[in-house]
Amino acid sequence: MTLEPNSVYEKIITELPDGEKLKSCLQCGNCTGSCPSATDMDYAPRGLFALIAAGQDEKVLRANTFWYCVSCYQCTVRCPQEIPITDIMYHLKHQAIEKGLYTTDAKDFSGTFIGMVEHFGRSFELGLAAGFHLLHHPLESVKMAPMALGMMSRGRLKLLPKRIKNMGQLRAILDKAKEIGA
Amino acid sequence: MKKGVYICHCGSNIAGTVDVEEVSKWADDLEDVAISRDYKFMCSSLGQELIEKDIEEYGLDRVVVASCSPHMHESTFRGACQRAGLNPYFMEMANIREHCSWVHKDKEAGTEKSKALVAAALSRVGHHEPLVIQYAPVDKNTLVVGGGIAGIQAALEIANSGYHVYLVEREPSIGGHMSQLDKTFPTLDCSACILTPRMFEAGNHENITLLTYSEVENVDGYIGNFEVRIRKRARAIDEEACTGCGLCEEKCPISVVDDVFEAGLGYRKAVYRPFPQAVPKYPVIDRENCTWYQKGKCRLCEKVCPTDAIDFEQEDEILEVKVGNIIVATGYDAFDARRIPQYGYGRYPNVFTGLEFERMTNAAGPTTGKVVLRDGVNVPESVAIIHCVGSRDKKYNEYCSAVCCMYSLKFAHMVHDKLPDAKVYNFYIDIRTPAKGYEEFYHRLLEEGTIFIRGRAASISDVALTVEEEGKLIVTAEDTLIGEQRRIPVDMAILSTGLEARHDSQEVARTFSISIDKNGFFRERHPKLDPVATMTGGVFIAGAAQGPRDIPSSVAQGAAAAARVLSIIDKGEVEMEAATAEVNDLTCVGCRMCVISCPYEAIDYLEDRQKAEVNRALCKGCGTCVAACPSKSITLHHFTDQELMAQMTGAMNALFEIDGVLMPA
Amino acid sequence: MPENSYEPKIIGYLCNWCSYAGADGAGLARIEYPPNVKIIRVPCSGRVSPEMVLRTFMQGADGVMVLGCHIGDCHYGNGNHRTAKRFPVYTELMDYMGIPKERLWVQWVSASEGPIFAEVVAEFTERLRTMPPMRGKLEVG
């Protein structure tokens, strides 16, 4: 079978190690049945794979599925055809960003996170949460406040992470990686 | 020398990727080739006649057929030569289908390779010697291993034709898995009702020696003449004296879970018959659990036995029997559901396996046929039946187990029948019902109101999140037809476990010199055209030991294997291996390297003359001795050094010629 | 012939019961592999003597494969035990004679291992492609 060049399907198969296993999807539904996020996804994994096979790339890349994937590998360890589903989810995020087709906040969340890592070399969950929510869901972040207070009072919430000593080295590495990876 | 060359098209199987005409033309110019032809189907009667005619017309004294694997048609073309008066060993095949056209797509490469293979065969065949096929008489007795329905059927067919059968069964009774079943799909006949008469017939047939609680330890010899060593394990019961009254069983104080016949759902005693209709009727004492054997106390059974049949001193017996043919029908093991932890078998009481459920619905089983929960009292209001457990999953078994869709439907029917108010959910990927009456059975279940959810069940859990789920098992699955994850609370879940090769199939295969496929099932000689024969002459297979199958097909295979055996017995003699080894008396230095290397002890060392000598009746023609002999004094006929080296040289020369370069000096 | 279009010539000695049937299996399953190998059927891998291997190299083969049943699965019980014992010694000798021992492959392939057979052939062919052709390199015969 020759696949439409540059289609989501073709890219998974050619770019992702073991991606060609997606061809053997039985549409059994074990992945969706096992997925903790399935109920919140526009299309749960099996359905998404059917769309990929049908060439409905736009629908696929606009779906929130892979942004809602928490990378728990539950689907992967249960798939009877040994399809690397979680890795496919990562790959789809990548494809969606590449094509600029994403609609959820999740990408921005990841972005906030990455920004922090690139700034400090380390992350910190709650500073991250606060930053993200202030930007995107001011209301939700108010709701988060009591929890954050609890954390703070137990010495578990810091406002800024420690910065690593050799930030210059890390940046150089990441810049180089981005350059090659692009 | 006049050689004839025949290049087969095999329709487009070969001609599609090999330019057969070109190969034929090319071969025509080779040394000693009198005639070279290509033909659509060489194995057809017209193809064979072509060879026969040419042998006569052109006076051919060597024939090369370039077609499929010799495993497929060597005997066909040897036959053609023989009919035309040519020694059958003057024929050689070049395998340009399995080893060439089917595995290479590039026509040019395929054509070149075919030329090299044809040249190799031509070069080899020139060195062939005429061999005389010797015949050995066939022992008319047959060994059948495994007393399931397949083995019983095979044994009865042969015994009814008037020949003797040794039927060896490992368990205390014959019957196999079929004896555990309640009803059989799709007709819902009572399994015991149709099986018991067969078991009885096999147990009482004058031509059947029934050896239960026994195993085959060793097999020697070859088709027509096998020597078999059987261990008959001690039952601790004197079969002559025992009347099968069952008093011992009744009085024995030790009761243990019966993992075999009751599939773990019920108990049996330390002295027991697996079930009341067991054949033979004698019990056995299970020494692992008997207090006398373990602690030196009890002997209650001895006290109550009215005929003094208990014999604690009894020892295993070793029987040596001679048979001409062997049928191996050792059946399958059910998949161990505990290997899939997310289904909770062994963790949640109300998860059952298929075989457990068979025992449960069986009126003679532990619940006298009542469908109840593990507590033995409460009745389920809802039942989930999970298809494909351990099947169609690369982590366990990739194949489809073939019978579980049908038995899952059967289970759904049984629940509807016994508990008309209960809800039944079948979680399936595909419903597979490909045989007579099977699809109709599925339709019947649709009408009976079974709820079918298309989706492989993901997990079973007991963590309730809603009031309706409380106290239930919750099956989570995607209902793929609506594209939604669903949680279905049920009281009972049945896992439709697949069929696996016996855990010891590899050892059994070794004992009988047969091979196994990647799943551990016995490998047939040809997947389509020879499903009950094996690569070892005189050894046949039948039933679920060859692959997952249902009862009708197991019976058909049992009968087919029997027919194959009967035709050999009827013929009365078998061809002996003609390709045996021979020692050159003049050059042998008596070092005995060959004697040590022969796997069959077929080489005698003659003390007086200090020479080695091959016993041709024992030699199987493996050639190990040839390679071991330091003085090059042993020839293996039909695989001589000259023949093999000529074949190699033929190929190499052709390759260099095709390359357009001459051989290096 | 330019160096880069060099196609290694391989002779494979395959035991009738396991490896030859395995090669048939690759065919039945239509698994593609390089056409470089020419198969010669022997009853048992134990039939293959070191001399035969040497003569094959002398005839200009770039590689020789000896394939037999897995240990324990030999149709003749233990013929392949001999193969297993014989060849490690022999491969050492080959090096001594100037034939790199990488040119000889002894491996077990069962009747059900068609895909493995195809893999072995592909891998061996690839390996030989990285080596110069044998022809002319051998000063024997």
Add this chain to the structure above:
Amino acid sequence: MKYAWYPGCSAEGNSFAYDETSRMIAEALGIEFQEIDDWNCCGATEYFSVNQLPAYALVARNLALINAEETPQVIAPCSACYINLKKTDEKMAKYEQLNTEVNVALAAGNLSYEPGAVKSRHFLDVVCNDVGYEAVKEKMTQSLAGLTLVPYYGCYMGRPEDNFDHPERPQTMDTLLKTLGADVPDYSLKTICCGGHMTQLSAEASLRILRHLLEGANQLNADAMVVGCPMCQLNLDAYQKDVNSAYKTNYQIPIVYFSQVMGLAFGMDPETLMFERGIVSSKAMLEKWLTAEPASKKRRRREKRDKNALPMPKQLES
């Protein structure tokens, strides 16, 4: 026994207690930690989402900073860190191109890493498999008898493959807690994911997931859930209140680290074990333990076979 130690970002804030008590336990068991100098964030699951190569390079920097000769194994206490370190090492070993590219990136910082040089381990794995249950037992001064501890592994300890425990039915922590003398029920949800960063994306989705896990533990009368991952701890602990208000439940299940309960059994002062850092109070659990009757006095009743009941299949031995 000497290992490199990769604390992970949360060690400095949220999971301070885990880091601190792990060091205490390690010392008690004779494990020496060599903290990686100037380690950086492993990228959690986020970095991989967006840009693969920098994500690998980010992790690889940590591996490259380890002196592999001195400490050929690195311990991460956090499951996400563990899996990222392991995944990076394995993928670099498996895919030549990735290996080259990552090393080109590392070279920009004057570093290099040879895949396979450093083996990544989870702290739980080291405690159970390198030190061993016997050695743990020897260090015990008190039993945890009387406590029902529910082991919760989260998703990563056995996944995606070839990790130190079974992906669906892990046993390590069960055995460890049993060794410590606690009652350890068979928790069927022990590998169901805690939701990870979902708390930040969809409150609804994550609370549903957390509620499921808490309900499962609650049904087993858990005195505490025992975890080995800061993310699991954070989610189950910090959002328990939110679960309660969203679902009208009243779970009060402390979420503690296995290192903390080991400390109890080793006779360490509960104060220094920092139980009070949990949002859900551990007080009730500690009190119950202190007042529990000694194990020896508790007689185990042998269960009599119910006449009606059908036999249960035996569990598969792991």
